[in-house]
Amino acid sequence: MTEAPTKEATRQATRIDGKAEAERLRLRIGGEAARLLALHGAAPGLAVVLVGEDPASQVYVRNKGIATRAAGLVSVEHRLPVSASQADVLALVATLNADPAIDGILVQLPLPQQISAKAVIEAIDPAKDVDGFHPVNTGRLWTDGGGLVPCTPQGCMLLLAGVRERLAGLNALVVGRSSIVGKPMAALLLAADCTVTVAHSRSRDLPALARQADILVAAVGRPAMIRGDWIRPGATVIDVGVNRIDAGQGKTRLVGDVAYDEAVPVAGAITPVPGGVGPMTIACLLRNTMIAAGRRRGWGELDL
């Protein structure tokens, strides 16, 4: 004899599967790359520059290379020693700018302290700036669009589009104001007609701001900083954080900026870490490389 459950079933947020979404995007890119290869006899080329031997950066660069080749694009890796000068990096960038086989240039950040990231980013041909960090691309992002859009915010927008049909009029809170995530994310949400708030380390009463947000994008780099009771019921939560924390027994674990287990019963939809925004970042890098190639090589605007 079984009794009907008395406990109300706990509502759970939709888990936004960034890994699966990124796989689908990479498949579309692969198909388009194959079509363009048959048509034009050339494949888009991405150059990734790694200065030094930071282990995390090495993993990222290797993963980018694997994803690039798997989609049928050409991947070229340039490694410089940690002692490389700014002039060395600028000389390499100039060579890549002039190389007709290279459509995209990514210089992995952070750079060693003797090298100015600003100087390096500004040396990259904006048409090849697949990170979307050059001031020309930043300017286009905040005006009429049409430049190359930073990969992580672009990936976040694609994930949002998968769970929310309309963004217009929604309250969006971006927590974090970095040039590579927070600020471009705010620009994209504004272009999508959201009412955008950008919060940061000096903001007053972050929990109260969060409770107003239909869309919450967390990009602060502090593990589990955003708590469950800060989240507006039904909100869409995009967690950009990739924090490697000590998991004991000499192991590490990747966690986001949002306390995921607390957020799940409150949010309407949420991205996990890992398997959320991270994979989309890499897929959007390939997407930008395709877009850059289409424009540079006169193949026309690619629909990806």
Ligand SMILES: Nc1nc(=O)c2c([nH]1)NC[C@@H]1CN(c3ccc(C(=O)N[C@@H](CCC(=O)O)C(=O)O)cc3)C=[N+]21
């Ligand atoms: N010029 C430049 N452009 C970048 O786009 C750039 C950079 N420098 N420096 C470092 C950050 C970091 N970044 C990530 C990309 C993918 C994952 C990713 O795929 N993460 C997986 C997990 C990977 C793991 O297990 O470590 C996930 O979230 O599921 C994470 C982080 C790009 N970055």
Ligand SMILES: [Mg+2]
């Ligand atoms: Mg800050």
